[in-house]
Amino acid sequence: MSKITGDAFNVGLLRRVFEYVKPYRKIFAWSVVLTLLLAIIAPVRPFLIGYTLDEFILKGDYSGLVKMTILMLLLLILQTLFQYCHTLLTNILGQSAIKDLRVNVFNHITKLRLKYFDQTPIGQLITRTVSDLETIADIFSEGLIAMIGDLLQVIVIIGFMLYVDVELTIVVLLPIPLLIVATRIFQKAIKKAFQEIRTEVSNLNTYLQEHISGISIIQYFAREDQEYKKFIKINSRYRDANIRSNWYYSIFFPVVEMISATSLGLLIWYGANSILKNPLEVRPGVITTFIMCINMLFRPIRELADKFNTLQMGMVGAERVFKVLDTKETTTNIGTFAPTKMQGSISFDKVWFSYNQDEISEEESYVLKDISFEVKAGQTVALVGATGAGKSSTINILNRFYEIQKGTIKVDGVDIKEYELSYLRSNIATVLQDVFLFSDTIFNNITLNNPKITFEEVVDAAKKVGAHDFIERLPGGYHYNVMERGATLSAGQAQLISFIRALVYQPSILVLDEATSSVDTETEMLIQTAIDKLMQGRTSIVIAHRLSTIQKADLIIVLDKGEIKEKGTHQALLKLDGYYKKLYDLQFSSVGIAKN
Incomplete structure (x- = not known):
C-alpha cells in the first residue's frame, strides 16, 4: 500500500495509477510520440519567421x-x-483508464463488509467514485503527459535560442530564477487550497446525500430552516476554499506576466545597445525570433505550475481512491464449498460476537455471548427479545456480513467459512422489515437482474404471494418503475414484492425479520398464507416482536443482552414461567387479547 502523502511525484502511487494504462499501451505510446513532435515543432515557426x-x-x-x-x-x-x-x-486514455478504475472501485465497495459502511458516510464514497476519479483522469489529459510536453518544449526552445545567440539567450533567461521561486511558492499555497476544496466537496456530498435521503424526517419535524442554515455554512466553506485557490492564481499569473515583460525588456535593451554599437550587424530576424521565443518560453513555464497542481489534485484523488481499494474490510477466509443442494440445518456452537472487533477487552463489549443452538433442516426457529438483545446480529453473522470472534457456525454440518460466499448468501433469503427497492422496474427489483430467473417464474411467485393482481393494475404491470426506494408504492405493496423476491430465489434458509410489521391488517392476512407456503420445506428463522406470529415455531429462543435466557417450544416456555412468559403476558395484556 502506498503511503498517503499528497506528493505529486509519489512514485508508488503513480505506478499504481499507470497500472490501469497497460490495456491502452498503443494510445499511450502515440500520446508520447505526439508530445515529442509538438515539443520539437514549437521553435520551428519563430525560426522560420x-x-x-x-x-x-x-x-x-x-x-x-x-x-x-x-x-x-x-x-x-x-x-x-x-x-x-x-x-x-490523452483524453481517451484518461477516460478509458478511469472507466476501468471506477469499475474496480465499485466492485470492491460492493464486497466490503457492513462494518465499513457503518463507519463511512455514503456521500464520501460517492465523492471517491465520481469526482475524485475525474481528477485522476486529468493526470493524463492535463497533468503528467502535458507537463512532460511543456518541459520538453522549454528545453527545445532554450536549446534553439542558445544555438542562435548565446549572449542574447543568457540575457533573456536572467529573470527565470525569479519565476522558479514564484512558481514554487504558488505550488505550495495552491496545494493546500486544493486539498481543502476536495475535503469540502466530500463534506458537501455527504451532507446532501444524507439530508435528501432523510428529507421526510426533516419535513415531519419542521427542520427545514435549521438544516438550511447548516447547509449555508458547509456551502460557504466550499466557496471560501475555491476563492482562496482563485486568489492564489490572481497573484501568480500577473507575477508571471511581469517576469515575462522583464525578460522582454532586457531583450529590447540588449538589442538596442547592440544596434547602437554595431548598426551594420543588426539582425531584425533574430530579435523577432527571440521575442516570439520569450512568449513561447514563459507560457509553458507558467502552465507548468497550473498543470503541476492538476497533477497534484489527481494524486490527492488517487490517494483517496486507493485508500478505499486498500481497505481490508472484506470477508476473508472464503471457501470454495458449493454443493448441488443445501439442506438448511443450522448449528451455532459457543458463538461470541462484537461489532468492535479490534477493541474487545471486556465481556460487555460482546453483543452475542456464548450462543449455542441447533435447527434441523426444514424447521422454524424464532428469535425473540427486547430491542438490542442480539436478534439481528444473529442473522448478520449467519450471512457473514460480520465475522465472529469465538465459536463456530455450521450449515449442514459445514463451517460457513468453508462455503463459497456467494453460494452461502444466495441460499439465505432475507425479508427485512424495512424493504429497499431500487429505482427500477418491479420485475428487476424482484430478480435483481438475475438472467436465470424467468418472467414466468416471477408471475408464478407473485400469484402465490397474492401480489399478482395489484401489480397487473399498475401502469406497465411488472415493468412499472417503482422510483427510488419504492416511493410510488405503499409499505404493504413493497413488502409483498420483497416476499416475491425471496420466493423466486428458492432459498434453502429463509429469514423473516418482522416481515409483516409494516403492513396493514388486510395485507398481513393476504401474505400470511404465502408466508406459510414460503416456509414449507425450508429452514426458517423468524425475528418477531409480535409473539402471536411465532407460536407454531419448532424452537423459540429468548435473547436478552446477547445471551440465550430460554429456548423451547411456545407451550414449553409458557410452563417455565420465565422471560418468555413475562413477554407474553405483557404483550397480550397490553392489547387485551385472550391468551391461548
Whole structure:
C-alpha cells in the first residue's frame, strides 16, 4: 500500500495509477510520440519567421517570401493536427483508464463488509467514485503527459535560442530564477487550497446525500430552516476554499506576466545597445525570433505550475481512491464449498460476537455471548427479545456480513467459512422489515437482474404471494418503475414484492425479520398464507416482536443482552414461567387479547 502523502511525484502511487494504462499501451505510446513532435515543432515557426525576415523580406525576395509563407502555413496545419490528435488521445486514455478504475472501485465497495459502511458516510464514497476519479483522469489529459510536453518544449526552445545567440539567450533567461521561486511558492499555497476544496466537496456530498435521503424526517419535524442554515455554512466553506485557490492564481499569473515583460525588456535593451554599437550587424530576424521565443518560453513555464497542481489534485484523488481499494474490510477466509443442494440445518456452537472487533477487552463489549443452538433442516426457529438483545446480529453473522470472534457456525454440518460466499448468501433469503427497492422496474427489483430467473417464474411467485393482481393494475404491470426506494408504492405493496423476491430465489434458509410489521391488517392476512407456503420445506428463522406470529415455531429462543435466557417450544416456555412468559403476558395484556 502506498503511503498517503499528497506528493505529486509519489512514485508508488503513480505506478499504481499507470497500472490501469497497460490495456491502452498503443494510445499511450502515440500520446508520447505526439508530445515529442509538438515539443520539437514549437521553435520551428519563430525560426522560420526570423529567417524569412532577414533573408527574404529585407532583401526584397518576393518569390522566397511566398515559398516560406506556404511552408509556415503547412507547418501550422501540421501543428494543429498534431495538437488535435494529442488532446483527443490523452483524453481517451484518461477516460478509458478511469472507466476501468471506477469499475474496480465499485466492485470492491460492493464486497466490503457492513462494518465499513457503518463507519463511512455514503456521500464520501460517492465523492471517491465520481469526482475524485475525474481528477485522476486529468493526470493524463492535463497533468503528467502535458507537463512532460511543456518541459520538453522549454528545453527545445532554450536549446534553439542558445544555438542562435548565446549572449542574447543568457540575457533573456536572467529573470527565470525569479519565476522558479514564484512558481514554487504558488505550488505550495495552491496545494493546500486544493486539498481543502476536495475535503469540502466530500463534506458537501455527504451532507446532501444524507439530508435528501432523510428529507421526510426533516419535513415531519419542521427542520427545514435549521438544516438550511447548516447547509449555508458547509456551502460557504466550499466557496471560501475555491476563492482562496482563485486568489492564489490572481497573484501568480500577473507575477508571471511581469517576469515575462522583464525578460522582454532586457531583450529590447540588449538589442538596442547592440544596434547602437554595431548598426551594420543588426539582425531584425533574430530579435523577432527571440521575442516570439520569450512568449513561447514563459507560457509553458507558467502552465507548468497550473498543470503541476492538476497533477497534484489527481494524486490527492488517487490517494483517496486507493485508500478505499486498500481497505481490508472484506470477508476473508472464503471457501470454495458449493454443493448441488443445501439442506438448511443450522448449528451455532459457543458463538461470541462484537461489532468492535479490534477493541474487545471486556465481556460487555460482546453483543452475542456464548450462543449455542441447533435447527434441523426444514424447521422454524424464532428469535425473540427486547430491542438490542442480539436478534439481528444473529442473522448478520449467519450471512457473514460480520465475522465472529469465538465459536463456530455450521450449515449442514459445514463451517460457513468453508462455503463459497456467494453460494452461502444466495441460499439465505432475507425479508427485512424495512424493504429497499431500487429505482427500477418491479420485475428487476424482484430478480435483481438475475438472467436465470424467468418472467414466468416471477408471475408464478407473485400469484402465490397474492401480489399478482395489484401489480397487473399498475401502469406497465411488472415493468412499472417503482422510483427510488419504492416511493410510488405503499409499505404493504413493497413488502409483498420483497416476499416475491425471496420466493423466486428458492432459498434453502429463509429469514423473516418482522416481515409483516409494516403492513396493514388486510395485507398481513393476504401474505400470511404465502408466508406459510414460503416456509414449507425450508429452514426458517423468524425475528418477531409480535409473539402471536411465532407460536407454531419448532424452537423459540429468548435473547436478552446477547445471551440465550430460554429456548423451547411456545407451550414449553409458557410452563417455565420465565422471560418468555413475562413477554407474553405483557404483550397480550397490553392489547387485551385472550391468551391461548
